[in-house]
Amino acid sequence: MLGAINGLFVAGLAHLAIGGIAFLLIMLAEVIVLFIRLASLRQVRSVRARGEVPQIDTPISLSILWCSLQGLLFFFAMRTGNTAIMVITAAHCMGLVGPLCARNYAAPRLALLLVGLCVLPFVLGAASTGEPLMLALIALLPGFVLGVLQLMGHYRGAMLAALSAELSNAERARRDPLTGLLNRHGLEGVIQSVSRNQVFSIVCLDLDRFKPINDRFGHAAGDQLLCEVTNRMKAALTEGQVLARIGGDEFLALLPGLGPEETQTTIGAMIAGVSGPPYAVDGESLVHIGVTAGFACFPEDGCGFTELHVMADRALYAAKKAGKGFGARYEASIAA
Incomplete structure (x- = not known):
């Protein structure tokens, strides 16, 4: 939710600073996707409340679509040449990496895809300005990808350790320690x-x-x-x-x-x-x-x-x- 709000904020600032229809179309698309994601989230919660296993195809597809919109926003925002907009865009882009890895630690390939949909257009947009310092972002990309993989590995290891400890504690709570039978x-x-x-x-x-x-x-x-x-x-x-x-x-x-x-x-x-x-x-x-x-x-x-x-x-x-x-x-x- 906060990521979507930040995306709308960046697109709105870019439109105010630069004008044109591109950022307005991106904002409209983001609002539509946001409402669909909220409706999908309510449906998933309703299915879970009934004790059933929800289908996740739609939420995954919506996440991919939303990250694609963010990548489109980053590409055009970095091409504006407006220093303030570029700095805000970079902050928003980097701020998405951690949450995307944390929420999708159990599906590392999906997490890498979502991060790539956001970061690659950002890098390409910055490099297309022709500024030497912006071109340096391309050289930093491999190290960034490696850092993302390490971050996902950290989240995955930490969460699996926490889940394992929770399951172990739950099992001990329902077992007799002497015989191993249920209590x-x-x-x-x-x-x-x-x-x-x-x-x-x-x-x-x-x-x-x-x-x-x-x-x-x-x-x-x-x-x-x-x-x-x-x-x-x-x-x-x-x-x-x-x-x-x-x-x-x-x-x-x-x-x-x-x-x-x-x-x-x-x-x-x-x-x-x-x-x-x-x-x-x-x-x-x-x-x-x-x-x-x-x-x-x-x-x-x-x-x-x-x-x-x-x-x-x-x-x-x-x-x-x-x-x-x-x-x-x-x-x-x-x-x-």
């Missing part, structure tokens, strides 16, 4: 992506006999045990099924596409895996551990993640009281 926050994000027309089950799992082992052998052994248990439970799941650790020895599983019977089968596989071969702790001792589960199904048992989680947790509590080591589905009789 509660991460699982809620996955839940939101599940289609409301698809059946799914929420399973709460709690390890049996873990606390005495953790107290006896220490937290380091307990952490190792949790990691091994995680691997066994994950081995019982298939693609698209998600396991999360929500704290201590408590886990939560999301099983998309599974009804009550299939969920019970999957829970049985997880329990068998966890309670199978003994675990080695402190280098020599072997221990056994089990897991109890409670689950609730959508849409039969509830309509939302929070509601289903509460139901699955109540089913887990009832299974613990009933003897542990098995999976129980939520029933209305255990709601109280």
Whole structure:
């Protein structure tokens, strides 16, 4: 926007100083392109607000057209021979280079094209005056192009580093640092992506006999045990099924596409895996551990993640009281 305003300002000054119709036509064309660009920008924002991916062919074409108009303005302004106009034009031209590189760092060839459309006509216009000092601009052009490439490389490196750090921080915020599983926050994000027309089950799992082992052998052994248990439970799941650790020895599983019977089968596989071969702790001792589960199904048992989680947790509590080591589905009789 500021670049467009500056372009109109330079064209207006050139017209006032020199007269003629050329700068008036350039101003008219810039105003038309500006309004089209604003309308295109509003459309892109509207598409993004709907969560869709906008088409960028039109914005790119308009950017190329606008830079071509700027180049035309620079060419004629430098040919005026008016020192004040030439200085203002040079300042405007150089002022465009940084923003063009910064906004298009992800597309270096496009950025170089846009910069070239502005700078080359400026250089040619200055050189066509025949002034020796203006001719020197041609000799400076290769160094300028190299500087532009370095500037784009700097912007690209800085932005990619920032995006990488942001993605890394976001991933750490949704992951359990010990097991690498999703945490509660991460699982809620996955839940939101599940289609409301698809059946799914929420399973709460709690390890049996873990606390005495953790107290006896220490937290380091307990952490190792949790990691091994995680691997066994994950081995019982298939693609698209998600396991999360929500704290201590408590886990939560999301099983998309599974009804009550299939969920019970999957829970049985997880329990068998966890309670199978003994675990080695402190280098020599072997221990056994089990897991109890409670689950609730959508849409039969509830309509939302929070509601289903509460139901699955109540089913887990009832299974613990009933003897542990098995999976129980939520029933209305255990709601109280």
